Amino acid sequence: MSRPFFRSYFTCSLMILALMLWAFPGNASAMTCGSRHEINKEIIDRYQEKPVATGLVNEQVLIEIYASRQGSWTISLTNTHGVSCIIAAGTNWQVQIESSDPEA
Numbered sequence: 001m002s003r004p005f006f007r008s009y010f011t012c013s014l015m016i017l018a019l020m021l022w023a024f025p026g027n028a029s030a031m032t033c034g035s036r037h038e039i040n041k042e043i044i045d046r047y048q049e050k051p052v053a054t055g056l057v058n059e060q061v062l063i064e065i066y067a068s069r070q071g072s073w074t075i076s077l078t079n080t081h082g083v084s085c086i087i088a089a090g091t092n093w094q095v096q097i098e099s100s101d102p103e104a
Helices: 003-023 025-030 036-047
Strands: 032-035 050-057 061-067 073-078 083-090
Touching (some): 032 036, 036 073, 036 083
Antiparallel strands (some): 050 061, 073 083
């Protein structure tokens, strides 16, 4: 599998997961939303998480993934109006090391 295909597949899968979590009705009452500045400050100050990945969904939604050295992680989405929502959070974040094998 080529790297561009893998990256596209991974990115697409992550975006679909994020959008499904955001759209899931049972999640709406538990979702934390606010200005991007407020949400980022809360994630960084309260959980000591730092941004580890970002991406755009059709240039309309910014997806950000934060993680801490202790393994906690948070995924937030920000719309074009600057409103961010935390759509998922968890523990045991692990960084996968890229293989040097171009076929991997």
